[in-house]
Amino acid sequence: MNRFTRPFSAASLGLFFLLAGVQSAQAFEQKLSPDKMFTLKDLDGKDVSLEAELKSHKAVLINFWATWCDGCQYEIPDLIRLQEKYKDKGFTILGVDLAESQKKLTSFAKRAKINYPILRDFDQSVFDRYGYNGIPSSLLVKSDGTVLGEYHSAEEGLFADVEKALQ
Numbered sequence: 001m002n003r004f005t006r007p008f009s010a011a012s013l014g015l016f017f018l019l020a021g022v023q024s025a026q027a028f029e030q031k032l033s034p035d036k037m038f039t040l041k042d043l044d045g046k047d048v049s050l051e052a053e054l055k056s057h058k059a060v061l062i063n064f065w066a067t068w069c070d071g072c073q074y075e076i077p078d079l080i081r082l083q084e085k086y087k088d089k090g091f092t093i094l095g096v097d098l099a100e101s102q103k104k105l106t107s108f109a110k111r112a113k114i115n116y117p118i119l120r121d122f123d124q125s126v127f128d129r130y131g132y133n134g135i136p137s138s139l140l141v142k143s144d145g146t147v148l149g150e151y152h153s154a155e156e157g158l159f160a161d162v163e164k165a166l167q
Helices: 009-027 049-055 070-089 100-112 125-130 156-165
Strands: 037-043 048-049 059-065 091-100 118-121 137-142 146-151
Touching: 009 118, 037 059, 049 059, 049 091, 059 070, 059 156, 070 091, 070 100, 070 156, 091 125, 100 118, 100 146, 137 156, 146 156
Parallel strands: 059 091, 091 118
Antiparallel strands: 037 048, 037 118, 059 137, 137 146
């Protein structure tokens, strides 16, 4: 066996995965670019600006979703609990819906008892700017614009990251 065919030792593999984890965590330690800022209408027709929400909160979760998405519907109760738990600590969720009608969204939000702002991305232009391929997709952003993480469900890591962002 030469040095090129020798299997990796457990220590080498552990170091590799540790460094890979650090690298991926650092990938989120970047600022949102100016083209990611947006202003969309909420269900009452009022303009909601991401920039203003970041200025008035310690952290904002941008959640791209739609009523027809099963995964989105599945995570909504967790997002409601997250909003309820942290709303008074400088946190909010912006639920960015992908091109559904006002009537459908309003009815769905009432039935689901959604307690965070729902914004209408009429033409999916904001979603497209973020470069996602599917929903649900969420991005946790600190008030200074630093991206803390990306999530495709309301997983435990999201709750822990929100807690850290608010400290």
